[in-house]
Amino acid sequence: MSAVMTIEELRAGLAWRKNLDKVFVVVGLLILMSCLGLLALLFLDLVRDGAARFGWDFLTQFPSRKAERAGILSAWVGTSMIMLVTALVALPIGVAAAIYLEEYAPKNWITGVIEINVTNLAGVPSIVYGLLALGLFVYQFGLGQSVLAAGLTLALLILPIIIVGTREALRAVPKAIREAAYGLGATRWEVTKDHVLPYSTGGILTGLILGLSRAIGETAPIITIGALSFIAFLPGSPVTGEFPFVNFEWLKSEFTAMPIQIFNWVSRPDQAFQQNAAAAAAILLGMTLAMNAVAIWIRYRFRKKINW
Amino acid sequence: MKLSWQQITVPALALGLLAMGAPERTHAQAAIKIDGSSTVFPISEAYAEEFQIQKRGKVRVTVGVSGTGGGFKKFCRGETDIANASRPISVEEMEACRKAGIKYMEVPVAFDALTVVVNPANTWAKTMTVAELKKMWEPGAQGRITTWNQVNPKFPKQKLMLFGPGADSGTFDYFTEAVNGKAKASRGDYTASEDDNTLVQGVENNKNAIGYFGYAYYAAHKDKMTAVAIDNGKGKGAVGPSLENVTNGTYNPLSRPLFVYVRDTAARRPEVREFVQFMMNNGDLVSEVGYLPLPKSAYSLAWKHFQDGKLGTVFGGHAQVGITIEKLQALEGKL
Numbered sequence: 162m163s164a165v166m167t168i169e170e171l172r173a174g175l176a177w178r179k180n181l182d183k184v185f186v187v188v189g190l191l192i193l194m195s196c197l198g199l200l201a202l203l204f205l206d207l208v209r210d211g212a213a214r215f216g217w218d219f220l221t222q223f224p225s226r227k228a229e230r231a232g233i234l235s236a237w238v239g240t241s242m243i244m245l246v247t248a249l250v251a252l253p254i255g256v257a258a259a260i261y262l263e264e265y266a267p268k269n270w271i272t273g274v275i276e277i278n279v280t281n282l283a284g285v286p287s288i289v290y291g292l293l294a295l296g297l298f299v300y301q302f303g304l305g306q307s308v309l310a311a312g313l314t315l316a317l318l319i320l321p322i323i324i325v326g327t328r329e330a331l332r333a334v335p336k337a338i339r340e341a342a343y344g345l346g347a348t349r350w351e352v353t354k355d356h357v358l359p360y361s362t363g364g365i366l367t368g369l370i371l372g373l374s375r376a377i378g379e380t381a382p383i384i385t386i387g388a389l390s391f392i393a394f395l396p397g398s399p400v401t402g403e404f405p406f407v408n409f410e411w412l413k414s415e416f417t418a419m420p421i422q423i424f425n426w427v428s429r430p431d432q433a434f435q436q437n438a439a440a441a442a443a444i445l446l447g448m449t450l451a452m453n454a455v456a457i458w459i460r461y462r463f464r465k466k467i468n469w
Numbered sequence: 470m471k472l473s474w475q476q477i478t479v480p481a482l483a484l485g486l487l488a489m490g491a492p493e494r495t496h497a498q499a500a501i502k503i504d505g506s507s508t509v510f511p512i513s514e515a516y517a518e519e520f521q522i523q524k525r526g527k528v529r530v531t532v533g534v535s536g537t538g539g540g541f542k543k544f545c546r547g548e549t550d551i552a553n554a555s556r557p558i559s560v561e562e563m564e565a566c567r568k569a570g571i572k573y574m575e576v577p578v579a580f581d582a583l584t585v586v587v588n589p590a591n592t593w594a595k596t597m598t599v600a601e602l603k604k605m606w607e608p609g610a611q612g613r614i615t616t617w618n619q620v621n622p623k624f625p626k627q628k629l630m631l632f633g634p635g636a637d638s639g640t641f642d643y644f645t646e647a648v649n650g651k652a653k654a655s656r657g658d659y660t661a662s663e664d665d666n667t668l669v670q671g672v673e674n675n676k677n678a679i680g681y682f683g684y685a686y687y688a689a690h691k692d693k694m695t696a697v698a699i700d701n702g703k704g705k706g707a708v709g710p711s712l713e714n715v716t717n718g719t720y721n722p723l724s725r726p727l728f729v730y731v732r733d734t735a736a737r738r739p740e741v742r743e744f745v746q747f748m749m750n751n752g753d754l755v756s757e758v759g760y761l762p763l764p765k766s767a768y769s770l771a772w773k774h775f776q777d778g779k780l781g782t783v784f785g786g787h788a789q790v791g792i793t794i795e796k797l798q799a800l801e802g803k804l
Contacts, residue, residue, distance in 0.1 A: 223518075224514070225514075225518055226511060226514050226515040226518055226754075226757065387533065387535075387543075388533070389532065389533045390510060390514075390533055390534045391513070391514045391517055391531065391532035391533075392531045393517070393529075393530070425510075425534070427666070428507070428664050428666060429511070430683075430685040430686040430688065430690075431758075431759065
């Protein structure tokens with residue numbers, strides 16, 4: 162046997178490796194499909210179980226002891242308001258922290274410790290955030306069992322996710338861009354504000370989506386801080402007809418949220434409530450998908466403007 | 470539209486700052502805050518719903534589920550007006566309330582019958598004695614009593630499959646007190662779940678299963694399981710959990726009253742008074758959600774006690790097993 166391969170041997174080897182490549186594509190696709198299939202199956206199962214309950218009434222009625230009269234109005238309004246607070250609080254703080262760590266912080270051991278801790282925070286069980294928030298927000302700051310307290314709690318919860326996501330996005334901006342800007346005399350802040358941030362918006366929003374998708378389904382921390390199970394009125398509207406047109410009363414309002422409503426219905430003796438739970442779960446999943454869709458759309462708009 | 474970072478972050482920060490500084494506006498609307506037991510929740514929810522409809526939204530009633538213990542914690546801090554409880558207030562909770570200067574009225578709202586259930590295919594255990602239940606569930610049975618014939622030689626030699634609520638549940642506390650003689654004293658090697666629907670499924674699917682939970686869960690699955698009639702050995706024979714047997718006190722010791730505790734200062738507010746009166750006048754809502762209403766006389770006596778401002782608990786910090794509602798109501802209250 163000679164050390165030099167014949168052309169046939171080379172071709173056979175190449176063909177085998179190319180086949181391996183194809184096999185990988187197929188396997189990868191199968192795995193992807195089974196993941197998506199599982200989600201679809203779950204979603205369809207929920208939709209089927211809850212089919213009888215979907216409708217305008219289900220969205221516009223308050224909870225009730227009668228399954229057919231019960232709706233999720235207070236739950237979805239509560240969840241939406243909490244998500245709004247969470248996003249508005251977590252995004253600026255998370256992005257600012259990430260910018261500092263990535264662009265400004267000196268590379269020393271303190272920064273190292275901070276980085277490790279930020280990553281570790283992402284793995285802390287959510288109930289721990291709930292307990293912290295109960296002591297700090299609810300009692301210490303006197304926010305009570307309010308939408309604001311819940312929003313701040315979930316903001317804490319997703320902060321590590323946003324920080325890590327934002328740092329990844331900032332790192333993905335080519336060094337040449339920064340150096341070119343510095344070369345033209347831009348300060349560090351100008352470089353960050355005018356170049357790095359706009360170019361990394363897509364990645365930052367991805368981090369936000371991941372964070373909010375986690376937060377929207379959280380039950381433990383908001384139960385801990387005192388979400389209600391039965392509430393048949395809505396928080397005050399954030400927008401009013403008279404000056405100054407915005408109203409912050411809703412931040413102090415008591416609330417319930419989708420996961421709590423679902424949990425409550427699942428544990429009811431009356432089996433008719435299981436349908437309500439399935440329908441509400443399908444809608445919660447729908448809310449998550451819709452939220453993601455909006456973020457993807459915003460990301461797309463940002464990306465379109467970037468011309469390198 | 471060109472979204473820049475300033476356009477996003479500046480309003481967000483401004484909003485946050487404004488929120489912090491927003492002046493606290495007093496609620497013009499009357500509100501009643503209720504929290505506590507998950508067992509009592511469906512009852513309170515039904516009352517809250519109907520009461521709000523009757524008041525045309527002039528009164529807001531909110532109900533939380535923190536468990537009986539969690540509910541009392543909030544209640545004794547003065548955060549809620551009414552505490553839902555599936556057992557009487559405990560000595561520690563009485564102490565906490567006393568320290569905070571919280572006085573309260575104890576109002577019974579319904580009965581719950583702890584129901585022992587078996588699979589419909591179970592032909593041998595349609596009736597059981599309390600002693601047999603104890604043999605099955607007491608701490609000493611752990612690892613030892615594993616087949617039905619060990620409980621009673623007349624039962625077949627089949628594997629014993631036990632289903633019961635977890636240790637955080639008030640149902641667990643009451644059952645262990647009534648059957649084993651000491652609250653929370655139970656064998657640990659059984660399938661425990663905080664979700665009673667899981668227990669229901671366990672009994673539905675296993676021929677050799679036996680389990681216990683609140684009456685409402687049995688009522689919702691009557692066709693798929695058998696309620697065991699209980700003989701307490703006091704000569705009345707085996708008695709099943711029915712409205713009649715529970716209200717006349719013969720379904721004993723597994724029936725228990727459910728309560729709401731009303732803070733006395735809250736009880737002076739007209740909306741809270743009206744709400745309690747509404748509860749006492751509409752016992753039929755209780756049966757609608759699967760629980761057993763008290764006799765009419767008990768409701769009117771409870772309402773009288775409430776009006777008279779009878780403070781404290783008649784239990785002195787411990788569940789009293791096997792006492793009729795009339796005898797309970799005659800007892801002196803203790804704060």
